[in-house]
Amino acid sequence: MTDSTIIRFDKVTLQYDGDDAVLSDVSFEIEHGKFYTLLGPSGCGKTTILRLIAGFIQPTQGDIYLSGRRINDVPANKRQVNTVFQDYALFPHLNVYENVAFGLRIKKMKQAAIDAKVKEALRFVNLTGYENREIREMSGGQRQRVAIARAIVNEPEVLLLDEPLSALDLKLRTEMQVELRELQRRLGITFIFVTHDQEEALAMSDEIFVLNQGRIEQSGTPTDIYDEPINRFVADFIGESNILPAVMVRDYLVEFAGREFECVDGGFHPGENVEIVIRPEDLEITAPGEGKLKIRVDSLLFRGVHYEIVGSDEDGNRWLVHSTRKAKVGDEIGLDFEPEAIHIMRFGESEEDFDKRIEEFTEVGDED
Amino acid sequence: MKTNSRNLYLIPYAAWIALFVVAPIVLIVYYSFRDIEGNWSLSNYAHFFTPVYMRMTLSSFWYALLITLFSLLVAYPTAYLLTKAKHKQLWLLLIILPSWVNLLLKAYAFIGLFGTYGFANAFLESVGLGRQQILFTDFSFVFVSVYIFIPFMLLPIFNSLEELNPTLIQAARDLGASPWTTFRRVVFPLTIDGVKSGCQAVFIPALSLFMITRLIAGNRVITLGTAIEQHFLVTQDWGMGATIAVFLVIVMAVIMAVTGRRRRGARG
Numbered sequence: 141m142t143d144s145t146i147i148r149f150d151k152v153t154l155q156y157d158g159d160d161a162v163l164s165d166v167s168f169e170i171e172h173g174k175f176y177t178l179l180g181p182s183g184c185g186k187t188t189i190l191r192l193i194a195g196f197i198q199p200t201q202g203d204i205y206l207s208g209r210r211i212n213d214v215p216a217n218k219r220q221v222n223t224v225f226q227d228y229a230l231f232p233h234l235n236v237y238e239n240v241a242f243g244l245r246i247k248k249m250k251q252a253a254i255d256a257k258v259k260e261a262l263r264f265v266n267l268t269g270y271e272n273r274e275i276r277e278m279s280g281g282q283r284q285r286v287a288i289a290r291a292i293v294n295e296p297e298v299l300l301l302d303e304p305l306s307a308l309d310l311k312l313r314t315e316m317q318v319e320l321r322e323l324q325r326r327l328g329i330t331f332i333f334v335t336h337d338q339e340e341a342l343a344m345s346d347e348i349f350v351l352n353q354g355r356i357e358q359s360g361t362p363t364d365i366y367d368e369p370i371n372r373f374v375a376d377f378i379g380e381s382n383i384l385p386a387v388m389v390r391d392y393l394v395e396f397a398g399r400e401f402e403c404v405d406g407g408f409h410p411g412e413n414v415e416i417v418i419r420p421e422d423l424e425i426t427a428p429g430e431g432k433l434k435i436r437v438d439s440l441l442f443r444g445v446h447y448e449i450v451g452s453d454e455d456g457n458r459w460l461v462h463s464t465r466k467a468k469v470g471d472e473i474g475l476d477f478e479p480e481a482i483h484i485m486r487f488g489e490s491e492e493d494f495d496k497r498i499e500e501f502t503e504v505g506d507e508d
Numbered sequence: 509m510k511t512n513s514r515n516l517y518l519i520p521y522a523a524w525i526a527l528f529v530v531a532p533i534v535l536i537v538y539y540s541f542r543d544i545e546g547n548w549s550l551s552n553y554a555h556f557f558t559p560v561y562m563r564m565t566l567s568s569f570w571y572a573l574l575i576t577l578f579s580l581l582v583a584y585p586t587a588y589l590l591t592k593a594k595h596k597q598l599w600l601l602l603i604i605l606p607s608w609v610n611l612l613l614k615a616y617a618f619i620g621l622f623g624t625y626g627f628a629n630a631f632l633e634s635v636g637l638g639r640q641q642i643l644f645t646d647f648s649f650v651f652v653s654v655y656i657f658i659p660f661m662l663l664p665i666f667n668s669l670e671e672l673n674p675t676l677i678q679a680a681r682d683l684g685a686s687p688w689t690t691f692r693r694v695v696f697p698l699t700i701d702g703v704k705s706g707c708q709a710v711f712i713p714a715l716s717l718f719m720i721t722r723l724i725a726g727n728r729v730i731t732l733g734t735a736i737e738q739h740f741l742v743t744q745d746w747g748m749g750a751t752i753a754v755f756l757v758i759v760m761a762v763i764m765a766v767t768g769r770r771r772r773g774a775r776g
Contacts, residue, residue, distance in 0.1 A: 196678055216681040229679035233697045242693075243683035294683065 144171045145208075146297060146330055147193060152202035154188060154354075162188050163354045165202070172297075175324045175331045177341040180351035181377070186334045189351075190300045193332065194223050207297065222291035223300040227307070228283045230275045236262070236286055237271040243294040261293035264323065281312045288323070298330045305340065317344055338378045342366060350374050358491055366419075370494050371485055375417045382423075382460055386416045386484070391501070394484060397433060397453050405484040406501030415485045420448075420462040422481035431474030435459050437467045449473075533757065539750035552751040561735070561752075568731040572714035575653045576661075579710050580703065582654065583661035590662075591669045600666065607659045615723040618652050619643060622724075644726030652724045653714060660713075661706040668702025669695075704767045712760050732756060 147170040155161040163185045170176055178186035191197045192204060195216030203210050211219060222243070230239050240261055244254045262268055265285035270278070278286065284304060291299055301320070305313045321344050324331045335341055341348050342362040349359045350373075358370040369375035372383055386396035391406035396416055408414065428434060435451035442448075449461040451473070459475065467473050486494070543549040555561070586603070590596050606614065621627045622642040629639045642648050672695065680690040696703075716733035727734070732752050739749030 194678075194682055196681075216678070217684045217686055221682075223679070223682045225675050225679060227673070227675055229673065229675040231676060231679070231694060231698075242680070242685075246684045246689060290683070 144173075145169045146172045146206065147332075148205040149189075149192075150203045150205070152192065152199045152204060154185075154192065154197065155200045161200075161354050163192075163199075166354070166356060167202075168349065168356060168359065170298075170330060170332065172330055173328050174346040175321065175333065175344060177333045177335060177345040177348045178351060179335060179338060179341040179348050179377075181336060184351040185354040186336075186349075186351050187302055188354075190223070190302050190332065190334050193219075193298070194221060194300055195219050220296055221298040221300055222294050222296040223302065224284075224287045224291050224304045226302045226304065228287040228304075230283055230286055230290070232275055234275070235271070236267070236273045236275070236278070239275065239286055240290045240293050242290060257293050258289075261289040264292065264326075265289045280308055281316070284308065284316065288320075292323075292327060296329065298332060299324075299327075301331060301333045303334050303336070305335070306337075313340075320344065342378070350377065352377075356491075358494075368483055368498060369417060369485065370489065370491060371487075372415060375483075375485065380420055380460055380462075382418045382420065382458075384416050384418075384457055386414050388412045388414055388484070394482060397457055398455055399432070401432065401482060402479040403482040403484060404480055405482075405498075407497040408484075408486070413487070415487070417483045417485060418477060418481050420460040421446075422477050423459070423461045423463070424476045425449075425461065425463050425465045425467060426474035426476045428472040428474050431476035433459070433475040434472060435475060437469050437471050437473060440467060440469055536750045536753050536757070539746050540754045542747045544745050544747060552747045555748060556751050556755065564730055564732060564735055565755075567729065568715050568733070571650065571653075571717075571729060571731060572711050574650050575657060575714040576707050576711045578650060578654045579657045579661040580707065583658055583706065584665055584703070586658075587662050587666040587669055590666055603662060604659045607656075611656065611719060612723075614656065615652065615720055618648070618655075618724060622648050643724065644728055646725070646729065649720065649725035649729050652720055653717060656720070657710040657714065660709040664705035664709065665699060665702040668699040672698055708764060708767055712763065715759070716756055 149166050149168050152163055152166045153161055154163040166185075166189070178189055180186045188197070192199060193206075195211070195214060195218075198212060204212055206214075206219065206221070231242065234242070237258055240258045241254050244257055249257075258271070259268070262270065265288050267282065267285050267289065270282070270286075275283065275286070284307075287304070305316050305320075308316060317340060320331070320333075333341075333344065342365075345362055347359065348362055348365050350357045350365060352373050358365055358374050360368075365374065365378055369378060369381075375381045375383055384396045386394050388408040388410065389395050389400055390410045391408060392403055394401055394403045394405075394414070394416060403416075424431070433453055435453045437449055437451045439450045440447055443462075446462045446464055447466055449463060449467050451459050451461065453459060461475065486497075489497075540552055541548055541550070543551050590599055590603075593599050619626075623629070624639060624641075624643075626642075628642055632638065632640055676694055676698070677690055680694045681687075685693065715731070716736065717731055718733035718737045721727060721729050721731055721734045732755070736749045736752050736756075739745045739752070
């Protein structure tokens with residue numbers, strides 16, 4: 141635990157009578173001033189973690205610390221955190237000004253101070269001049285901003301965001317991603333953002349926690365998680381990928397699709413069964429016969445920025461390729477890739493062991 | 509063609525309104541301008557604005573107000589607990605069930621309970637307080653009326669609480685509000701429409717209660733409802749009875765207009 145740790149979960153379990161655990165034995169630390177994302181499919185427990193931090197529910201076991209103080213029994217209204225809800229939860233009987241001022245009025249702040257703070261918060265979210273609007277007169281994107289202003293005006297140490305962009309259309313969502321990231325930098329406080337959208341997570345976060353079935357599968361920077369997924373679930377959930385069974389011949393040499401390939405991972409037993417991941421954008425199309433693999437093109441989709449090509453090799457393995465080069469359905473093409481493009485995943489490896497092995501054996505500097 | 513068939517469907521509705529809403533009101537207004545001899549006159553109205561009737565009006569309003577207030581005080585927390593309960597539909601049914609029983613039967617049941625040798629006095633005696641006069645008091649009148657009106661107050665409040673988005677309560681707590689502040693600044697303002705409908709549903713009938721005034725209050729409380737009944741059935745002065753009825757109709761219209769005017773807040 142470092143000085144900059146602001147939230148700490150210590151073996152937190154949440155379980156309702158007779159049901160499977162919603163969260164099981166979750167431990168993590170969250171540092172001050174960073175943008176965190178809890179990422180996972182629905183029902184993985186990501187919103188539960190947020191609600192535990194906010195204080196709407198209490199853990200069955202384990203402890204939660206905020207700024208070094210155990211807060212298991214502290215009610216939601218006494219915690220220095222604020223939430224932006226998925227449906228915004230703006231008060232329909234109050235206008236924009238009164239919604240934003242809600243928290244300040246409860247603190248019995250002077251009217252002049254409230255005025256100044258509300259104006260500033262609205263300026264922060266680009267809503268200057270909307271003070272007297274009713275909530276029902278605001279669009280989805282504007283409500284979103286009011287919800288953010290209402291939370292940040294209280295100067296929380298941690299801002300919790302529960303899938304706040306899910307109700308917006310694609311263009312607005314992309315805009316808000318940039319704005320939220322920008323806002324977090326300007327405020328310098330910790331954001332904990334919950335989403336099931338991996339692109340959103342990769343684009344915005346300093347650190348991502350990938351969750352599945354009430355457990356943290358992997359945590360790390362977006363590049364760590366994208367380039368070095370710990371297992372099939374993470375690889376599959378974060379971006380598209382080719383995942384194949386393989387055998388480690390020895391360290392730095394792996395066999396799959398009937399051939400041996402050089403790779404950059406080590407620390408395995410010779411002959412160990414593993415899985416390999418190759419990202420579709422790391423595969424390069426070459427003339428048939430050249431390159432490391434030969435596949436027959438089964439389908440071709442134009443995706444705008446690239447073509448999405450699905451093909452199969454002689455062993456029947458399916459290959460997904462993203463390329464700016466076009467191919468014809470039914471043609472044979474060659475595929476080339478660098479040794480660094482192969483990422484090897486051990487079965488059932490813990491995050492701790494995984495990190496240790498990566499640190500010890502990866503020779504190419506892939507941290508940027 | 510299309511509008512024709514639509515108008516056809518409107519006939520039963522229009523006939524109903526004409527026969528059972530418009531016609532009775534017209535008749536009441538007509539009778540209110542006839543004196544006991546059957547001549548056109550304003551004497552009924554002149555008579556109505558005398559101290560006797562004014563006092564009666566005042567006490568009607570006072571008791572209706574008390575009944576509404578106590579119903580609200582009982583019904584709101586009950587409705588709130590109900591929305592949190594596990595089998596809320598069952599509990600709701602149990603609370604509404606007594607309103608299916610005839611009013612007279614319930615009144616007689618209370619005579620039995622509150623009577624000199626009734627259950628309530630037996631209980632008071634066993635705890636050492638001795639027998640009390642319970643029946644024929646203001647207390648018993650208000651108590652029984654509140655009991656009868658509670659379902660009418662409870663239902664609209666229950667519905668508005670059910671409609672309330674629970675995330676709003678979490679949002680208020682998140683922003684630092686204590687449970688009481690959350691109730692005062694979020695829950696109550698957002699369920700005020702239910703409270704208003706409940707108050708309308710209780711206050712207006714409570715103004716013209718008559719059966720209970722005689723059976724439970726022993727005619728010690730004389731409300732406008734009792735006066736109307738007496739004029740039509742006992743003194744046969746239909747004109748005076750109709751005048752009081754006209755007054756009540758006007759008061760009800762005013763109450764509905766005042767409490768119903770506020771626009772509804774859009775839901776978040």
